[in-house]
Amino acid sequence: MSAFSAIGEEREIDREEFTPTLEPQATWCPGCGDFGVLKALKQAMPEIGRNPDEVLLVTGIGCSGKLNSYFECYGYHSIHGRSLPIARAAKLANPELEVIAAGGDGDGYGIGGNHFMHTARENHDMTYIVFDNEIFGLTKGQTSPTSPKGHKSKTQPHGSAKDPIRPLSLALTSGASYVARTAAVNPNQAKEILVEAMQHDGFAHVDFLTQCPTWNKDARQYVPYTDINDSDDYDFDPTNKTEAQAMASEAEQSLYEGEVLTGRFYVDADRPSYQEEKQAIGEMPEEPLAERYFDDDYEWERTHDMLLDRHK
Amino acid sequence: MTDHELMWRIAGGSGDGIASTSQNFAKALMRAGLHVFTHRHYPSRIRGGHTYTEVRADSEPVRSRGDGFNCLLALGDSFARNPKEGAYYGDEEVKPLAENLDELNDGGVIVYDTGLLDAEDIPNFEERIEENDWHVYPINLREIARDHGREVMRNTAGVGATAALLGIDLQYFEDLMAESMPEEILEPNKEILHYTHDMVQEEFEFTHDLRVPEGSHDEEQVLLSGSDTIAYGAIDEGCRFIAGYPMTPWTEVFTIMSQALPEVGGISEQVEDEIAAAALALGASHAGVKAMSGSSGGGFALMSEPLGLAEMSETPVVLVEAMRAGPSTGLPTKPEQADLEHVLYTSQGDSNRVVLAPGTVAEAYEQSRLAFQLAYGYNIPAILLYDQKIGGELMNVPASHFDREPNPDLGAVTTEAELQDAPHGPGGKFHRYRYDAEDGVSPRSIPGQKDGHFLVTGNEHNPAGHIDEDPTNRVTQVERRASKLDAIREFLDDQGTQTHMGPDEADYGLITFGSQQGTVAEAVDRLNDAGHSVKGIGVSDMMPYPVEEMTEFLESVDEALVVEMNSSGQFRGLTQKELGRFGGKLSSLLKYNGEPFEPAEIVAGFEASIEGQDVPEQQTTYVPAAGD
Numbered sequence: 043m044s045a046f047s048a049i050g051e052e053r054e055i056d057r058e059e060f061t062p063t064l065e066p067q068a069t070w071c072p073g074c075g076d077f078g079v080l081k082a083l084k085q086a087m088p089e090i091g092r093n094p095d096e097v098l099l100v101t102g103i104g105c106s107g108k109l110n111s112y113f114e115c116y117g118y119h120s121i122h123g124r125s126l127p128i129a130r131a132a133k134l135a136n137p138e139l140e141v142i143a144a145g146g147d148g149d150g151y152g153i154g155g156n157h158f159m160h161t162a163r164e165n166h167d168m169t170y171i172v173f174d175n176e177i178f179g180l181t182k183g184q185t186s187p188t189s190p191k192g193h194k195s196k197t198q199p200h201g202s203a204k205d206p207i208r209p210l211s212l213a214l215t216s217g218a219s220y221v222a223r224t225a226a227v228n229p230n231q232a233k234e235i236l237v238e239a240m241q242h243d244g245f246a247h248v249d250f251l252t253q254c255p256t257w258n259k260d261a262r263q264y265v266p267y268t269d270i271n272d273s274d275d276y277d278f279d280p281t282n283k284t285e286a287q288a289m290a291s292e293a294e295q296s297l298y299e300g301e302v303l304t305g306r307f308y309v310d311a312d313r314p315s316y317q318e319e320k321q322a323i324g325e326m327p328e329e330p331l332a333e334r335y336f337d338d339d340y341e342w343e344r345t346h347d348m349l350l351d352r353h354k
Numbered sequence: 355m356t357d358h359e360l361m362w363r364i365a366g367g368s369g370d371g372i373a374s375t376s377q378n379f380a381k382a383l384m385r386a387g388l389h390v391f392t393h394r395h396y397p398s399r400i401r402g403g404h405t406y407t408e409v410r411a412d413s414e415p416v417r418s419r420g421d422g423f424n425c426l427l428a429l430g431d432s433f434a435r436n437p438k439e440g441a442y443y444g445d446e447e448v449k450p451l452a453e454n455l456d457e458l459n460d461g462g463v464i465v466y467d468t469g470l471l472d473a474e475d476i477p478n479f480e481e482r483i484e485e486n487d488w489h490v491y492p493i494n495l496r497e498i499a500r501d502h503g504r505e506v507m508r509n510t511a512g513v514g515a516t517a518a519l520l521g522i523d524l525q526y527f528e529d530l531m532a533e534s535m536p537e538e539i540l541e542p543n544k545e546i547l548h549y550t551h552d553m554v555q556e557e558f559e560f561t562h563d564l565r566v567p568e569g570s571h572d573e574e575q576v577l578l579s580g581s582d583t584i585a586y587g588a589i590d591e592g593c594r595f596i597a598g599y600p601m602t603p604w605t606e607v608f609t610i611m612s613q614a615l616p617e618v619g620g621i622s623e624q625v626e627d628e629i630a631a632a633a634l635a636l637g638a639s640h641a642g643v644k645a646m647s648g649s650s651g652g653g654f655a656l657m658s659e660p661l662g663l664a665e666m667s668e669t670p671v672v673l674v675e676a677m678r679a680g681p682s683t684g685l686p687t688k689p690e691q692a693d694l695e696h697v698l699y700t701s702q703g704d705s706n707r708v709v710l711a712p713g714t715v716a717e718a719y720e721q722s723r724l725a726f727q728l729a730y731g732y733n734i735p736a737i738l739l740y741d742q743k744i745g746g747e748l749m750n751v752p753a754s755h756f757d758r759e760p761n762p763d764l765g766a767v768t769t770e771a772e773l774q775d776a777p778h779g780p781g782g783k784f785h786r787y788r789y790d791a792e793d794g795v796s797p798r799s800i801p802g803q804k805d806g807h808f809l810v811t812g813n814e815h816n817p818a819g820h821i822d823e824d825p826t827n828r829v830t831q832v833e834r835r836a837s838k839l840d841a842i843r844e845f846l847d848d849q850g851t852q853t854h855m856g857p858d859e860a861d862y863g864l865i866t867f868g869s870q871q872g873t874v875a876e877a878v879d880r881l882n883d884a885g886h887s888v889k890g891i892g893v894s895d896m897m898p899y900p901v902e903e904m905t906e907f908l909e910s911v912d913e914a915l916v917v918e919m920n921s922s923g924q925f926r927g928l929t930q931k932e933l934g935r936f937g938g939k940l941s942s943l944l945k946y947n948g949e950p951f952e953p954a955e956i957v958a959g960f961e962a963s964i965e966g967q968d969v970p971e972q973q974t975t976y977v978p979a980a981g982d
């Protein structure tokens with residue numbers, strides 16, 4: 043019997059299973075967009091047929107980082123900006139886990155920007171949800187990498203002189219094989235996109251527009267959105283990278299001009315995941331490494347037999 | 355040490371094959387039955403610049419570099435050749451010969467390559483030869499190499515020449531060459547080796563006495579560096595995941611692991627930075643694999659936040675820290691032991707971590723294994739603290755030292771069967787952080803285990819892992835985490851990890867940690883031979899500190915001298931802090947010029963400390979006991 047019998051266990055997953063019976067202390071403000079992510083993810087999770095013991099949800103720090111306090115599954119609330127390196131190593135250690143990473147825009151595009159670029163480049167088979175509220179929530183409303191140019195905050199009293207980060211374009215050029223944007227104001231689309239992202243074999247980046255009614259009343263996240271994939275006005279092919287890039291950059295621009303465009307921007311179902319690439323060059327075993335530690339029959343090599351000859 | 359020891363130094367330019375030639379030389383002598391020890395010196399430069407390696411060989415075990423050296427093979431620095439007028443590196447041509455003369459002992463032997471070095475560039479060379487009774491053999495190694503093969507093979511010519519002068523059987527070198535060289539270059543190399551050897555025997559009259567000592571081993575030996583043994587310890591302890599970012603000298607361990615792991619179905623990841631590297635190791639460990647990461651000072655500084663997370667979340671992980679001289683990028687290729695306080699206390703909050711500092715190449719294997727046993731047995735981060743000296747030096751160790759069972763035991767984890775009976779909170783969350791755990795160790799579950807899900811967080815948390823700021827919970831969890839260190843202390847006491855040297859009873863003590871252990875051991879012997887009453891201890895447990903053992907040691911001596919390679923006496927400070935007394939008994943001998951101690955410096959420093967003399971070399975510093 044596998045040491046990880048939760049993995050692949052076939053049974054009807056009850057929607058409520060991912061929901062704590064005892065609500066943890068609610069630490070999100072009333073009306074926070076983060077509830078929208080929570081709701082969408084809770085609806086999406088049972089649809090991919092994984093049960094709580096085979097899901098690892100790694101978060102960073104920030105209001106968004108507290109997502110996994112509201113979840114029943116394996117959770118890792120880590121440190122500011124570092125959810126991705128933790129998550130991708132867990133996936134390498136045991137590729138059979140469903141690995142999801144999540145965090146805020148400050149967390150993911152600021153302090154963790156380097157990791158974002160590199161995780162996308164490597165195309166790890168995992169989902170990355172960024173709660174994009176264009177503000178630092180938990181530290182009380184400072185300017186974030188996605189705050190619009192000119193945005194005033196206590197730490198940028200004269201307004202930001204910086205152009206915002208373009209997360210969709212960044213994900214695309216870095217090499218993410220699935221790139222989407224959705225919004226808390228539309229839980230149905232959000233759920234659909236999250237299901238797709240989790241089912242995608244490769245790095246799926248979901249820029250999730252969330253509102254922060256406490257610190258960022260000006261953000262466009264409240265505005266009704268346009269689903270580009272359903273709209274005749276935006277006929278493009280999300281499997282074509284050039285078209286996807288053009289569409290993504292239009293969406294990034296329009297967000298700051300009053301129109302919220304969401305949907306799937308890029309889907310590359312053919313690009314091998316990092317795990318597959320590593321296995322192909324003989325740098326990763328076919329069987330999950332983690333299983334081996336529970337396998338009493340596994341013969342562990344020792345350096346005395348393997349490596350000592352060269353030192354004689 | 356016997357009177358017949360060989361201390362051979364090969365000098366040349368970086369990139370000229372000094373390291374590989376000296377490695378083969380050391381191996382040849384080991385195969386000839388000798389004990390060997392190497393000391394490397396190199397600049398932070400890839401091609402050119404003065405570099406040397408010393409090979410010390412004796413029929414008795416050698417534990418340290420020697421005092422100076424007695425045979426020099428000076429090759430040309432091929433990258434300093436034909437400098438343009440006024441070129442930046444223009445005066446370097448003669449360095450492989452000139453730079454080494456100050457440390458060459460009386461009566462020493464010099465072989466140099468006249469094809470590339472002009473001894474006339476060295477001021478007073480003739481006078482110095484006479485004064486020091488040196489025996490000089492100028493040979494055109496470059497020409498020989500050119501005539502019989504290629505110019506780069508002048509190393510081989512140099513080895514052939516010294517082999518003739520010292521009386522080493524060429525068969526050892528031939529065998530080594532045959533094992534490592536492809537046919538096309540093997541033949542010319544062999545020819546050059548023999549040609550030079552025979553030529554030297556025929557054309558020179560030997561005026562020197564130095565000959566290679568004779569010896570034999572009772573059992574098979576292997577030649578390894580500390581970086582090798584750290585990596586091998588990790589592999590034997592079941593480590594199958596490493597993540598890192600290059601930084602000298604940690605890169606050596608990272609490289610060895612990256613080459614070995616795929617062969618055993620393990621995973622190595624070179625990632626974007628050190629924060630990521632440490633975080634990856636945590637992620638892999640959390641998911642049920644024995645994992646490590648590491649760096650040197652500056653890179654380790656970046657790891658301090660993931661390290662704190664490992665402490666708070668009780669995620670086992672092994673980090674190695676390869677010290678080099680700092681602060682900042684410091685002396686990138688030179689050893690120092692000044693990161694001790696950095697690894698003990700870096701990261702916010704009270705430290706709950708294990709820090710081990712191996713004292714020799716052989717010990718580094720055991721302590722690498724021990725670091726994994728402690729990390730995984732107690733769900734705590736363990737740091738292996740070593741320095742550029744141990745990492746790069748080669749030493750012979752009996753092969754049987756590594757003839758041990760692998761240990762893939764994942765330590766304090768639950769099985770699925772245990773999970774069924776384990777306490778769970780509302781919603782089915784497993785109580786990962788139980789208050790009532792034995793020795794403070796509350797076993798973890800691994801993602802994918804049925805009924806095992808829980809929450810990890812770097813915030814203070816309750817038994818199920820939920821963020822919890824309740825004062826009683828806080829105190830209970832803080833105390834439980836800290837109590838693991840008491841349990842680890844007991845475990846380590848049983849292992850006997852400190853190394854005692856010299857007689858049981860003595861008036862004076864020499865205390866050191868990490869890489870200076872072998873040199874101190876040699877100094878202890880010499881001091882006793884010279885009529886002093888001295889014993890020594892090489893301490894490897896930095897955290898938890900061996901309080902009882904050190905108290906006993908210090909109570910048993912009148913005074914003690916702490917030997918360490920830094921300018922602030924960090925280990926002496928730790929000792930005083932941990933023991934809370936003995937301040938008046940402890941003085942320091944410090945060295946921080948980028949070179950490790952030589953035994954004679956410790957002998958001289960000791961005599962200075964008890965007799966109130968000056969420390970002879972301005973390179974070392976004596977700091978008297980507090981209150982003196």
Ligand SMILES: Cc1ncc(C[n+]2csc(CCOP(=O)(O)OP(=O)(O)O)c2C)c(N)n1
Pocket residue numbers: 103104105106107122145146147148149150173175177178179180181186
């Ligand atoms: C290394 C580090 N720097 C700073 C902080 C403080 N900090 C906590 S949350 C946060 C900002 C979070 O903003 P964002 O990622 O946008 O998430 P939100 O709270 O808006 O969901 C900061 C700066 C920290 N915890 N760690």
Ligand code: SF4
Pocket residue numbers: 069070071073074075076105106175179180253254255256257
């Ligand atoms: S501060 Fe903003 S992001 Fe944080 S919980 Fe409140 S509304 Fe949500």
